[in-house]
Amino acid sequence: MAGDKVVVLGTYVSMFSMRAQVALNEKGIEYEKKEEDLANKSPLFLEMNPVHKKIPVLIHNGKPVCESLIIVQYIDEVWHDKNPLLPSDPYQRAQARFWADFVDKKVYDCGRRIWATKGEEKEAAKKEFIGIMKTLEGELGNKPYFGGEDFGYVDVALIPFYCWFHAYENFGNFKTETECPKLVEWAKRCMQRESVSKSLADPHKIYEFVVSLKKKLGIE
Amino acid sequence: MAEEVKLFRTWSSGYALRIVWALKLKGIEYETIFEDLTNKSPSLLQYNPIHGKVPVLVHDGKPVCESLVILEYVDETWKHNPLLPQDPYEKSMARFWANFGDDKLMKSIWQLFIAREKDQDVAAVEALENLKLVEEQLKGKKFFHGETIGYLDLAFGWFADFVSILEEIMSLKLVDGERFPHLSSWIQHFMDAPVIRDCWPPRDKMIIKYQVMREKYLAAATPK
Numbered sequence: 001m002a003g004d005k006v007v008v009l010g011t012y013v014s015m016f017s018m019r020a021q022v023a024l025n026e027k028g029i030e031y032e033k034k035e036e037d038l039a040n041k042s043p044l045f046l047e048m049n050p051v052h053k054k055i056p057v058l059i060h061n062g063k064p065v066c067e068s069l070i071i072v073q074y075i076d077e078v079w080h081d082k083n084p085l086l087p088s089d090p091y092q093r094a095q096a097r098f099w100a101d102f103v104d105k106k107v108y109d110c111g112r113r114i115w116a117t118k119g120e121e122k123e124a125a126k127k128e129f130i131g132i133m134k135t136l137e138g139e140l141g142n143k144p145y146f147g148g149e150d151f152g153y154v155d156v157a158l159i160p161f162y163c164w165f166h167a168y169e170n171f172g173n174f175k176t177e178t179e180c181p182k183l184v185e186w187a188k189r190c191m192q193r194e195s196v197s198k199s200l201a202d203p204h205k206i207y208e209f210v211v212s213l214k215k216k217l218g219i220e
Numbered sequence: 221m222a223e224e225v226k227l228f229r230t231w232s233s234g235y236a237l238r239i240v241w242a243l244k245l246k247g248i249e250y251e252t253i254f255e256d257l258t259n260k261s262p263s264l265l266q267y268n269p270i271h272g273k274v275p276v277l278v279h280d281g282k283p284v285c286e287s288l289v290i291l292e293y294v295d296e297t298w299k300h301n302p303l304l305p306q307d308p309y310e311k312s313m314a315r316f317w318a319n320f321g322d323d324k325l326m327k328s329i330w331q332l333f334i335a336r337e338k339d340q341d342v343a344a345v346e347a348l349e350n351l352k353l354v355e356e357q358l359k360g361k362k363f364f365h366g367e368t369i370g371y372l373d374l375a376f377g378w379f380a381d382f383v384s385i386l387e388e389i390m391s392l393k394l395v396d397g398e399r400f401p402h403l404s405s406w407i408q409h410f411m412d413a414p415v416i417r418d419c420w421p422p423r424d425k426m427i428i429k430y431q432v433m434r435e436k437y438l439a440a441a442t443p444k
Contacts (some may be wrong), residue, residue, distance in 0.1 A: 051320065051353060065312045067319060077308035090296035091282055097289045102270060135270070 006031035007059040009045050011038065013209050015108070016068035017056040018160035018199045023072045025195030026151070027079040069100055072156055085153045099139060099146065100157035106132045107161055115171040115210050116219055126172040130179045137183040144189060151193060155186075159196055162187040166203035167210045225250035228264050228276040230257060232421050232429060234378025235287040236275035241374050242291055244415045246298045288318055291371055303371040317357055317364070318375035325350045325379065332394075333386050333430075334437040344394075351400060358402035362409060369413060373406075380407045381420060389431050 006024065008031055010017025024031050036045050036055050048057045048064035058065040058074065065074045076085040086093050110132060113125035136158065140146055146154035165176050165187075177184040190196045214220070227243065227250050229236030243250050255264055255274050267276045267283035277284045277293065284293045295303045305311050328347040335343040354376075357364060364372035383395050384407075397404040410416060 052324075060309075063309060065309070065316075067316055070312050070315045070319070073315070074308055074312040077311065090293050091279070091284070093296065094284045094289050094293040097292065098284070098286055101286055101289065 004029070005059075005061055008033050008056055009036050009042075009048065009059065010034070010056040011036055012201055013206055014055055015160035015164060018163075018201070019068040019156050020056045020058055020071045020075070021199035022156050022159065022195050023075040023085060025198055026083045026085065026156070026193075027075060028082060029075070029079060069104060069157060072153065076153070083151075085147070085151075085156060087147070087152065096147070096153045099136075099154045103136070103154070103157045103161075107158070111161065111164060111168050114168045115214065116217070118220070122172065126174055129168065129172065130174065130176075133176060133180045133183055137180045140182060140186055145186070151190065155190055159187060159190045160200060162191070163200040163203045164206055167207045170207060171210070224278075224280050226253060226278040227251070228253045228255055228261075228267065228278070229274050230255055232426060233274055234382065237377055237419060237421075238287045238374045239275045239277060239290050239294065240419050241369075241377065241416060242294045242303060244419065245303070245369065246294065246301050248294075248298055288315075288322070288375065291374060295371065303365070303374065305365070305370070314364070314370070314372045314375075317354070317372055320350075320353070321376050321379065325354065329379075329382070329386065329394075333390070334434060334441070336438060336441055340390075347394070348399075351395065351403065355400050355403045358406050361402075363406065369410070369416065373410060377410065377416070380410045381426070383407065385423075385426055385430055388427060389434060 006029055008017065008020050008024070010020065010033060012035060021033065034042075034044075036042060038055070041053060045055070045057065046053060048059055049055075049066045052066060054066070056066075056068055056071060058071045060074075060078070065071050072085065086096055107129075110125055110129045114122060114129055117125060143149075145151045146158070169175055191200070225243070225248055227236070227239055229240070229252060231254060253261070253263070255261060257274070260272055264274070264276065265272055267278055268285045271285060273285070275287055275290060277290045279293075279297070284290045291303065304314060325347075328343070328350050332340065332343040332347045363369050364376065387394055395403050395407065411420075
């Protein structure tokens, strides 16, 4: 749609920001990415997401949409004529929403516990994380993407976590590729898409970010 | 074409009630399977292996899990009496507030419900802040959806019932008509709306259930 103004308020490291960017890139939409400093939130940010004060926020012609999966669905519905992310069949859509919700409920918290805890708690988090990845790998099966033949909604929901794997693996002392080779194959396949590779952060920068965050939070 | 629709639920689950309402509002015939969550049926575990929770909708043998996902599935499958707005922006707002209800509002109200007396004032602060935000959403509207009941009303349905249960058990007024005129009004309209009003779980059973639950939490919180 000509004359659309699209802004994404996000951060470089946030896998949730990356979801919005991947979705917009898939649709070929031009947008401005604004990097938020969460320690020093901008007036625009506070105005656009007064309820949660969290990123990402999508601002479409001045109107804000919050919560990353809600943003991805919004993008899919507004720019519905190109690269649909959700299937058209209601049952397939429900499955896609279920699995994206599963990613939301499980991956972030568990991943965080890997780098934010130590000893037994860390070991437990690592085991749980591998379990979650195995479940997702099972759901992927032999399909090239979670969406089937085409890159879709669940792929968008999960792929941004891939750039965080290096940090999780370092702190948890494991290799996702060993535990879930098919999942890593899937991730590499996604990374071949420009929409994804342009949006994901450098895993080494994520690792450095976590190192400095741990220092700031006083977690050894 | 004869369709087979089954709903796995418990007698008290507010999440399952969302689906009961949605199916009834759309006039869909379905079979109810009541679950005892302390003794889950093999069917439930087969249809919802990931979470093992209710509700689960099984449509012609195919399961859909997670109540908000099920609501959208019901709305997309049986398109008459639409529950979600058509406009993508309005839809995203409905989804946002449904999530807010489940994440922030429910948690803060629950924290208040299980708070010890000395902690109640602090717990109330967050609950009241969240209520204010929801109150704003109802300005100029009879229901969250507008003139008729929709997705967001069903999503907040648990709240309409639970507020009165909490108020009775705790002997306090949480949603008073002065501070929350729109929310109070919505509660009254919703509780009594056709179809909605026929589905509420028995109040006396709910009071007992939540009283017992609250006592357990308070006992566990008390330092020995």
